[in-house]
Amino acid sequence: MAHVAEESGRRTPAPNARAGERGRSVARYVAEFERFDRSTASHQPAWLAEARRAAISRFGELGFPTTQQESWRFTSVTSIAEHTTVMSSDGQAGITTDVLQRLMLDGTSALAVFVNGRFAPNLSVLSSLPKGVVVSSLKTALESHAGLIEAHLTQAADHTNQAFVALNTAFLEDGGFIFIPDDTVVSGPLHVLFISTGQPDATAVSHPRVLIVTGEHSQAQIIESYAGANERPYFTNGVTEVVAGPNAVIDHYKLQRESSKAFHLGSMYLTAQRGSTFSSHSLTLGGSRVRNDELAVLRGEGIDCTLNGLYLAGGAALVDNHTTIDHAMPHCGSHEVYKGILWGRARAVFNGKIIVRPDAQKTDAKQTNKALLLSDDAQVNTKPELEIFANDVKCTHGAAIGQLDEDALFYLRSRGLGHAEARAMLIHAFAGDIINRVKVAALQAQLETALLTVLPQETA
Amino acid sequence: MLEIKNLQVRSGGKDILRGIDLTVKKGEVHAIMGPNGSGKSTLARVLAGHPDYEVVAGEVLYEGKPLLGIDPEERAREGVFMAFQYPVEIPGVNNAYFLKAALNAVRKHKGLPEVDAMEFMTLVRERAKMLELDASLLSRPVNEGFSGGEKKRNEIFQMAVLEPRLAILDETDSGLDIDALRIVAAGVNVMRAPDRAFVVITHYQRLLTYIVPDFVHVLQNGRIAQSGDKELALHLEEKGYGWLEKEPAAVNR
Numbered sequence: 267m268a269h270v271a272e273e274s275g276r277r278t279p280a281p282n283a284r285a286g287e288r289g290r291s292v293a294r295y296v297a298e299f300e301r302f303d304r305s306t307a308s309h310q311p312a313w314l315a316e317a318r319r320a321a322i323s324r325f326g327e328l329g330f331p332t333t334q335q336e337s338w339r340f341t342s343v344t345s346i347a348e349h350t351t352v353m354s355s356d357g358q359a360g361i362t363t364d365v366l367q368r369l370m371l372d373g374t375s376a377l378a379v380f381v382n383g384r385f386a387p388n389l390s391v392l393s394s395l396p397k398g399v400v401v402s403s404l405k406t407a408l409e410s411h412a413g414l415i416e417a418h419l420t421q422a423a424d425h426t427n428q429a430f431v432a433l434n435t436a437f438l439e440d441g442g443f444i445f446i447p448d449d450t451v452v453s454g455p456l457h458v459l460f461i462s463t464g465q466p467d468a469t470a471v472s473h474p475r476v477l478i479v480t481g482e483h484s485q486a487q488i489i490e491s492y493a494g495a496n497e498r499p500y501f502t503n504g505v506t507e508v509v510a511g512p513n514a515v516i517d518h519y520k521l522q523r524e525s526s527k528a529f530h531l532g533s534m535y536l537t538a539q540r541g542s543t544f545s546s547h548s549l550t551l552g553g554s555r556v557r558n559d560e561l562a563v564l565r566g567e568g569i570d571c572t573l574n575g576l577y578l579a580g581g582a583a584l585v586d587n588h589t590t591i592d593h594a595m596p597h598c599g600s601h602e603v604y605k606g607i608l609w610g611r612a613r614a615v616f617n618g619k620i621i622v623r624p625d626a627q628k629t630d631a632k633q634t635n636k637a638l639l640l641s642d643d644a645q646v647n648t649k650p651e652l653e654i655f656a657n658d659v660k661c662t663h664g665a666a667i668g669q670l671d672e673d674a675l676f677y678l679r680s681r682g683l684g685h686a687e688a689r690a691m692l693i694h695a696f697a698g699d700i701i702n703r704v705k706v707a708a709l710q711a712q713l714e715t716a717l718l719t720v721l722p723q724e725t726a
Numbered sequence: 727m728l729e730i731k732n733l734q735v736r737s738g739g740k741d742i743l744r745g746i747d748l749t750v751k752k753g754e755v756h757a758i759m760g761p762n763g764s765g766k767s768t769l770a771r772v773l774a775g776h777p778d779y780e781v782v783a784g785e786v787l788y789e790g791k792p793l794l795g796i797d798p799e800e801r802a803r804e805g806v807f808m809a810f811q812y813p814v815e816i817p818g819v820n821n822a823y824f825l826k827a828a829l830n831a832v833r834k835h836k837g838l839p840e841v842d843a844m845e846f847m848t849l850v851r852e853r854a855k856m857l858e859l860d861a862s863l864l865s866r867p868v869n870e871g872f873s874g875g876e877k878k879r880n881e882i883f884q885m886a887v888l889e890p891r892l893a894i895l896d897e898t899d900s901g902l903d904i905d906a907l908r909i910v911a912a913g914v915n916v917m918r919a920p921d922r923a924f925v926v927i928t929h930y931q932r933l934l935t936y937i938v939p940d941f942v943h944v945l946q947n948g949r950i951a952q953s954g955d956k957e958l959a960l961h962l963e964e965k966g967y968g969w970l971e972k973e974p975a976a977v978n979r
Contacts (some may be wrong), residue, residue: 678819
C-alpha cells in the first residue's frame, strides 16, 4: 500500500444539450409514473399513493444528479438517465432451474425471490419460520401488516433530497418485507433475492424496495441479494430501510451479482435503536455502473454499528460507495472497513462520512478504506469526511491505495510458487480479513469463487 | 553445481558486480565476505532471480544449465534457495499454508506426490523444533509481527522444509543474538550434505566459527578480491577490510 490518494479529478460542466436531454429523461419517467400510478393507486393505501405522488413531484424538481453535485462528482448517471425508463416486465422468462440454483445460497432458513422487482411465490421457500417472523412481499404485507408498514415504510429513506430514492418511492409497488418480533432469534439466514431478467429491446428498470423491522432482543442474519439472470443490460434502483430494535443483533449482507452490463444503484437506511448491534457487509461482485449509499443513524446509546464492504471491479466498471454513519447519541461504536480490488480500466469511489453530534460523547469510530489496483489504468477516488461536534470521542480514519507488493510477490516465487499462484495468494490475502468477517459460509464461498475469477480476467 | 563466469550486473544505472568468477561444488560451503556495498546481496539476489537487476555480461550455470533468465519459481523448484537478508512480511498469507503450497510446488516439479496436511504438519513440527521456532508462528501471517530473530529462523526453517540443493544465505546472521546465531548455525550444519552446497554471505567472521566454510571469498567493488580457506576470514577479522586495499588482488579460485 504505497500512498494515500487524495480526492482528485475535474469537474466538467454539463453542456446544455445534455441538460436538455436530461429534462426529457425526467419527463419520460414522469410520464411512465402516470401510467403506473393509474394502474396501482387503487390497490394501495391512500397514504402510500400520496407518498408516491409526492416523491415523483420531488423527483421532477430534483432531476437526475449531475457531476457538479459534490456527492456525484465522480459518478455520472448520464447513461442511466438517457437509456432507461421502461418498467421491467413481470414475466419470469429466463428464470431457469440453473439460474435459480446458481443464485440460491446454501443453509438459508427462508428464501423470498423477486423477479424484476415483483414477488415470485412459486420460486420462494417461506415455510418453517419461527412464530411471528415474517418474510414476505411488501405488497402482501401492506394488507396483512398495514400498521407496521405505515409506521416504517418511507420513514427513513430520503426521498426529499435523493433523486433515485424519490424515483424508487414513486414506483413503490412491491419488494421484500422482513419482520422479527421481540425476543425472537432466527437461526439460519433469511435470503431476499432480486433477480433481473432484462429485456431484449430496452434497458428495463426495476425499483426493488426492502423493509426490515426487528424487535427488541431479536436476532437474525439477513441477506439481500441482487443478481442478473443473464448478461443483458438493465437498471436496478433499490432502496432498503432497516430498523434495528433495542438490543437487537442484526447481521446484514448485501450481495450484488448483477450482470456485467447492469446499472445498480442502491441505498440502505439504517435506524438503530438503543443497545443494538448492527453489522452490514456490502459485497459488490457485478454491475457496470454501481452506486451504494449507506446511511446509518445511531439513535440510542450503546449501539455498535459495522459497515464493511468488499468490491471487485474490472473492465470499464465503476463502483461508488458512499457511506454515512451518524452518531447522534453517546457511547456508540462504529467500525468500517471497505476494500476494493480493481483491474482493467475500472474506477471506484469511496466516500466515508462520520458525523459525531454534540450529544454523542464517548463515540468510538474507526474507518479504513483500502484499494488494490491490479492495472495501471484502474483508478480510485477516496475521501473521508469527519464532522465532529463532540469533544470526548475517538475517531480514526485511514486510506491506502496500492498495487500488489512486488517484494512479497518475489518472496513467494522464490519459494517455488508460480507467478499466477503467488498473485492469487496476495489478492486473496488482501480480501481475506473481510471474507473472514462474513459469518455466512455460503457467502464466503461466493466471495472465494469470485476472487478466483479475478486473475484470469485481469490477465486476459 | 554452480559456476559463475565473469558475471557483470547493473541496477539503477550503477555497475554493482564487475565480473564475478566463482565455482561451487556439491557438498561445499563457500563464505562470501565483504564490506557494505561490495555487491554481496546483489549476487545473492541475482542468483535467486530478483527482477530488479540487469545482467550485462557473463553467465551462471547451475547443474550445468544456464540459470539466468529462468523464473525465480523455476529456480526454487530446481533446488535453489535464498534466505533473505530482509524477509518480507506478507499480511493475510498464513505461514503454514504458504509453506505447504511451496513444498508441494517443489515436489510436483520433482515428480513426487503432494504431501497431505498430516504429513506436512509432522514434517513442519519436527523442523520447527530443530530451529526452536515457536510453533504458533506457523499459524501467523508470513513474517508479520515476527521479531528480527524469528524472521531469520523462519528463513532457515523454510530451507529445512524445502530441502534445496543450493542454499544461499544472505546475511542470515545480521541482527541475531548469540543464542539465535547458534540455533541458526546448527540448523544449517544439520543440512550439510554431500549433494548440497551453501553460499554463506556475511559481513562478519563470527558466523563462520559456527558454520565452518570450505572456502572464503572477499568481495570488494563488485569483484572477488581474494579467495582462501577459513583462515582468510580470521585474517580479515583481525585486519579489517581496509587491509585489502593495500594488498595486490589475489588470483581468483
